Amino acid sequence: MQPPSLTLFPNWSREGFKQQSLRQVVRVSIGGTAARFKLSNRYGSTPLRVAGATVGRTAKGAAVRKGTSRALTFGEEKAVTILAGADVFSDALRMRVKPLESLTLTLYLAEPTGPATYHMSASATSYRAAGDLRSDESGEAFTDTSVSWYYVAGVEVRGGPVGRRDGVVTFGDSITDGLASTVDADNRYPDELAERYAREGRPRSVLNHGISGNMITFGTVGTGESGVDRFKKDVLTEAGVSTVVVLEGVNDVGLSEIPGSQVPDVSVEQLVAAHRDIVRQARAKGLKVVGATLTPFRGAMYFSERGEVKRDALNEWIRTSGAYDRVVDLDRALADPADPDRLVPAYDSGDHLHLSDAGYRALAEAIDIDSL
Numbered sequence: 001m002q003p004p005s006l007t008l009f010p011n012w013s014r015e016g017f018k019q020q021s022l023r024q025v026v027r028v029s030i031g032g033t034a035a036r037f038k039l040s041n042r043y044g045s046t047p048l049r050v051a052g053a054t055v056g057r058t059a060k061g062a063a064v065r066k067g068t069s070r071a072l073t074f075g076e077e078k079a080v081t082i083l084a085g086a087d088v089f090s091d092a093l094r095m096r097v098k099p100l101e102s103l104t105l106t107l108y109l110a111e112p113t114g115p116a117t118y119h120m121s122a123s124a125t126s127y128r129a130a131g132d133l134r135s136d137e138s139g140e141a142f143t144d145t146s147v148s149w150y151y152v153a154g155v156e157v158r159g160g161p162v163g164r165r166d167g168v169v170t171f172g173d174s175i176t177d178g179l180a181s182t183v184d185a186d187n188r189y190p191d192e193l194a195e196r197y198a199r200e201g202r203p204r205s206v207l208n209h210g211i212s213g214n215m216i217t218f219g220t221v222g223t224g225e226s227g228v229d230r231f232k233k234d235v236l237t238e239a240g241v242s243t244v245v246v247l248e249g250v251n252d253v254g255l256s257e258i259p260g261s262q263v264p265d266v267s268v269e270q271l272v273a274a275h276r277d278i279v280r281q282a283r284a285k286g287l288k289v290v291g292a293t294l295t296p297f298r299g300a301m302y303f304s305e306r307g308e309v310k311r312d313a314l315n316e317w318i319r320t321s322g323a324y325d326r327v328v329d330l331d332r333a334l335a336d337p338a339d340p341d342r343l344v345p346a347y348d349s350g351d352h353l354h355l356s357d358a359g360y361r362a363l364a365e366a367i368d369i370d371s372l
Contacts, residue, residue, distance in 0.1 A: 001040045001042045001043065001117050001118070001119060001153050001224075001234075002043070002117070002118060002119055002120055002211060002222075002223060002224045003043035003117070003221075003224055004016075004043060004115035004116055004117070004118060005120070005221065005222045007120055007213070007222040007223070008120065008121065008212065008213075009120060009121070009146075009147055009148065010146070011118065011120065011146050011147075011148040012116065012118075012128065012146055012148070012150065013115060013116045013117075013118040013120075013148065013150065014115050014116075015115075016112065016113035016114050016115050016116045017109040017112075017113045017116065017128070017150075018109065018110075018111065018112040018113065019109075019110055019130065019131065020108075020109055020128055020129065020130055020131070021106055021107070021108050021109075021128070021129050021130075021131065021132060021133040021134060021136075021142070022106065022107045022108075022109060022126065022127075022128055022150060022151075023062050023104060023105070023106045023107075023126065023127040023128070023129075023133075023139070023142050024104070024105050024106075024107075024124075024126045024127070024149055024150070024152055025058050025102050025103070025104050025105075025124055025125070025126075025184075026102065026103055026105065026124075026149075026152060026155055027100060027101065027102045027103075027186050027191070028097055028099070028100070028101055028102075028103065028155055028157050029099065029100065029194035029197075029198075029203065029204065029205050029206045029207075030099050030157055030194075030203045030204065030205045031096070031097050031098045031099040031101070031157065031203060032096075032097050032157040032158050032159035033094065033095070033096055033097075033158065033159030034092040034093060034094050034095065034097075034157070034158045034159050035055070035092065035093055035095060035097050035103065035155055035156065035157050035158070036089050036090045036091060036092040036093065036155070036156050036158070037053075037055070037072065037089070037090045037105055037152060037154070037155055037156075038087055038088070038089050038090075038152070038153040038154040038155070038156070039080075039082060039087065039088055039089075039090070039107075039151045039152060039153065040082075040086075040087045040117050040151055040152075040153040041082040041083065041084060041085065041086055041087070041117055041151070042085060042086075042087065042117050042153075042233075043085075043115075043117040043224075044082075044084045044085070044113075044114060044115070044116070044117055045084055045114060045115070046084055046114050047081050047082065047083050047084060048081065048082040048084075048113055048151070049079070049080075049081050049109075049110070049111045049113075050074075050079060050080050050081075050082070050107055050108070050109065050151075051078075051079050051108045051109065051110040051111070051132070052071070052072075052078045052079055052107075052108045052132070052134050053071070053072040053078075053090065053105065053106060053107050053108070053134065054069050054070060054071055054072060054105075054106045054134040054135060055069070055070055055072050055093055055095075055103055055104065055105055055106075056068040056069035056070065056103070056104050056106075056137065057101070057102075057103065057104070058101075058102035058103060058104045059104075059137075059139070060139075061125070061127075061139055061142075062104075062127040062139030062140075062142035063137065063138055063139035063140075064104050064106075064137040064139065065137070066137055067137075068137075069106075069134075069135055069137050070093060070095070071134075072090045072091070072093060072105075073090065073091045074088060074089075074090050074091060075091065076091065087153060089156070092156075092158055097157050099194075099198045099203040100186075100194065100195065100198055100203075103155065105152055106133070106134050107134075107151065108132045108133075108134050110132070116150050116151065117150070117151060118148050118149060118150045118151070119148060119149040119150075119211070120148050120211075120212060120213075120222075120223075121147070121148070121174065121177050121178070121179050121211075121212040122147055122148050122149040123147065123177075123178045123179070123181050123182075123183055123184075123185075123187075123188060124147065124149070124183065124184055124186075125145050125146070125147060125183060125184055126145065126146045126147070126148060126149060126150065127139065127142035127143075127144065127145055127146075128142065128144040128145075128146070129141040129142045129143065129144065147183055154207070154238075156239070157205075164240060165240050165241070165242055166204055166205070166240075166241075166242050166243075167204070167205035167206070167207060167238065167240045167241035167242065167243075168193070168204060168205065168206050168207070168241065168242070168243045168244070168245065168372050169207045169209055169235050169238060169241050169243070169244040169245070170189070170190040170193070170206065170207065170208055170209065170210060170244075170245050170247070171209045171210070171227070171231065171234070171235055171244055171245065171246050171247070171248065171278075172209075172210045172214070172227075172245075172246065172247035172248040172292075173210060173211060173212060173213065173214040173215075173227075173247070173248050173250065173251050174210065174211075174212035174213060174214075174251075174353075174354060175189070175210070175247055175250070175295060175354065175355065175363075176188075176189065176190065176208060176209070176210025176247055176248075177208070177210035177211060177212045178190075178191070178208070178210070178360060179212045179354050180349035180350075180351065180354035180355065180356070181349075181355070181356075181357055181360055182357055185357065187357040187360055187361070188208060188210075188360060189355075189360040189361075189363040189364045190206045190207070190208040190210075190364075191206075191208075191360075192360055192361050192363070192364035192365075193206050193364045193367065193369070194206040195364075196364060196365075196369055197369060200369075205240065205241070207238060207241065209234045209235060210247075211223050211224065211230075213251060213255075214226075214227055214230075214248065214251065215227065215248075215251045215252045215255065215263070215266075216228060216248040216249050216252055216271065216274045216275070216278070217252050217266050217270050217271065217274045218252070218263070218264060218266070220255075220263065226274075227248050227274065227278065228274050228277045228278060231278050231281050231282075232281060235281075235282070235287075236281065236282075236285050241287065242287060242288060243287060243288040243289075243290060243372045244282050244287050244288070244289050244290065245290045245292060245328065245367070245372070246275070246278055246279075246289065246290065246291055246292060246324075247292035247294070247330065249271050249274075249275070249294050249311075249314055250294045250295070250297060250311065250353070252266040252270075252271055252274075253266065253271075253294070253307040253310045253311050253314075254297065254300065254302035254303065254304075254307050255302060257302050257303075257304040257306065257307050258301070258302050266310075267310075268310050268313045268314060268317075271310070271314050272314065272317055272321075275291065275314075275317075275318070275323065276323060279291075279323050279324060288325045288326070288372070289324055289325055290324060290325060290326040290327070290328060290371075290372065291318045291323070291324030291326070291327050291328070292318075292327075292328040292329075292330050293314075293315040293318050293319065293327070293328070293329050293330050293331035293332070294311050294314060294315055294330070294331060295330050295331060295334050295343065295355075295363075296331065296334060296335050296336070296340065296341050296342050296343050297311070297341075297343075297352060297353045298339065298341040298342045298352065299342060299352030300351060300352045300353035301351070301353075303352070308341060315329075315331050326368075326371050326372075328366060328367050328368075329366075330363060330366060333362065333363070333366035334347050334355075334359065334362060334363065334366070343355070343359065344359070344362075346358050346359070347359030347362055
């Protein structure tokens with residue numbers, strides 16, 4: 001979750017909602033017999049009143065499969081008030097959910113919400129319409145669209161093997177977030193990782209905690225708290241997880257190189273200290289922690305030779321320090337053999353930093369899933 005802002009994409013976070021229905025599609029990674037939704041008002045300045053909510057099986061666009069829309073409750077009540085800075089879980093809704101199935105959540109926000117806690121780069125379409133359309137399954141009235149998520153912070157699927165605790169958290173910046181992947185195609189690398197497990201007949205929960213623009217050492221106005229500071233809130237609060245994959249630091253290397261940037265210069269020593277801090281936090285919670293080397297970015301808008309020296313130094317530390325339980329060498333897996341400081345052309349979305357759909361797939365394939 002991120003504080004409301006106007007950043008890379010036009011969004012509704014600063015204006016919020018009033019007498020509107022908000023419809024969002026989320027794909028789960030594992031199946032079960034019940035699901036509950038986590039809603040967040042982490043960055044709200046006033047209580048958030050949700051007048052009601054429904055969940056249905058996703059059809060096309062904003063449509064819900066006929067006859068599947070059901071009311072969601074909170075403490076057996078249809079409405080809920082979420083205090084500023086707080087999160088709430090809905091009651092578990094009994095429904096059989098398949099691995100990799102998409103669910104459509106509709107919130108009716110009758111009262112003015114004020115600026116909204118949101119996630120900027122969803123790589124998924126959200127829909128908005130006037131009035132209370134919780135039970136509308138056609139989706140025809142939902143003509144306003146956004147590529148951000150609002151308030152929805154997670155989905156917990158229950159009813160699998162008792163005591164299962166093998167979820168994987170992917171933690172990082174826009175490369176984890178899936179920026180530049182095809183919208184509504186679920187081609188982010190954590191999606192591809194979940195698909196690998198499902199194809200092998202052993203579905204495993206994969207959680208995406210990537211935030212585009214996020215830095216591991218410092219927070220910024222547009223992307224929220226630093227990786228070190230948000231790790232406790234975003235990762236250590238997740239139930240049923242055993243492993244975290246950390247891929248973060250390229251924004252720390254690059255953002256300060258933009259002319260006129262207000263982002264402080266970050267040293268290799270600061271980057272290493274931040275990674276060690278995250279390893280310490282993960283281990284204290286009993287999690288296996290996997291470090292991923294930073295991917296090539298020559299040609300990106302904030303590339304510099306000075307930044308490349310830092311990237312190389314951090315990557316060498318990740319490979320050789322022994323700080324991480326496992327290492328995934330994405331630098332070498334995605335580098336162009338003709339110029340190892342660049343992405344393989346087929347893996348490049350075109351901005352020389354973010355990956356194409358093929359690149360995100362290759363990233364997921366580079367991970368030894370048996371080691372997670």
